[in-house]
Amino acid sequence: MEVEAYRRLFPLPYYERHLAESVRPTPASRPIPDTTVAVAPSPPPTGPPSSKVGDTTMLAAIKLEVMTPGAESPDQGSLGIEFHMPPICSPLVRPGRPAEVAPVISKQISDVVMSSGVIDLKELSLINGKAAWMAYLDIYCLNADGSLFDAALLSAIAAFSNLQIPLVSVNEDGRVIAVSGKLQEESKLELVNKEKRKLSLRSTPFSLTCMLHKNYIFADPTAEEESIMDTVVTVVIDSLGRLVSVYKAGGSVLVYNSALQECIILAKKRAEELQKILADALSPQMDLDSD
Known part of the structure; x- marks a missing residue:
């Protein structure tokens, strides 16, 4: 009881004391959090793709509408991406008050999808200059326990991979x-x-979020850890091992090159793991499509 009270009253000293002994006092202390991707078989689809990183759970769905392409890109379709955090996902999200982080993650997902070139917008064209697909991707957070961007991006890629x-x-x-x-x-x-x-997905992007505190680096921070320590770095690596982007969300601490390089190395290893997890999730559906 005294230990739990100390943890609640002085969370940062509590964490630092454990980290000094190379112990991470959270359920995420295992080397790799449980990561799963569920893709509905088709035909017929029984539900949208979902992803889970640790206890953080996402659901993604894509809606297609026909639009008139712009004059500057008559042979391309368009994408619209929105990230939603309903009150059910966290006690910190209040009914009637949208989560502040939601539009930030929406923008980050959009930037990564467009900058990585994972989707060729010309594949969404129907009639040059007259008709093209507008793909609306909605990502819903069902449970928010840290590393939201990583789980959201994984569910987005699963949704695009499953799109017919x-x-x-x-x-x-x-x-x-x-x-x-x-x-x-x-x-x-x-x-x-x-x-x-x-869609013919190219150079699929995957991400890993790392928490930096003093000389410590640990991946997949939980919501509790993110609330205590303010230096968070998210690295995006594509399936070819190339660096797509690096995000540093707030914090006044400078990130040294050595720490950033370590985060990139960890992200490359995670990208290989996620690529295999996604391929395993899609393989049963690919067998159905070939039939």
Whole structure:
């Protein structure tokens, strides 16, 4: 009881005392937190892809709409990405008051997806200069226990990997409409795209968040750890081992090159692990699609 009271009243000294003995006093003290990706089999889909890093859980869903492409990019579609934190995800999120971190993570996910080149927007084009897909990606945080960006990015990549581009045609009014197999047989509509397909994802990005405190570096911080220590670095590495971006969220402490290099090394190892986890999650669905 006295130890728990000391932990609540003086959390930073409590952590520093354990770290001095090379002990991390949280459930995340294991080398790698449990990380899972669940992708619904298709057809038919039974639910949107989900990801879990430690106790942080995300759910992602994509909605497609037909839009008129802009004059500056007539042969490209568009992406819209939103990160949501409903009150159910954390007691710190109050009903009626959006979480401050939500738009920040939305912007970071959008920046990573666009800068990494994981998606070729030309694959979302339907009719040059006239019609293209607008893909809305919504990521919902079901449980927030630290490392939100890592879990959100993983769920986003799983959602894009699972996305099926539907068959479409142009009706007599010039409107682009979705075409099912039965409707195609009855009306003999000419298809804009000849077959259902998935996006060709390139150089898939993965991320790792590290907490820095004095001369200590530890990955996958929990919400408790993030509330105590303010130096957080998130490194994004793509599936080819290339550095995509580095984020440092707040904090007044400078990050030395040696510490940053260590974070990058850890991120590269994690990217290899996540790439395998994602491939294992998608492999049953790929078998169904080939059938």
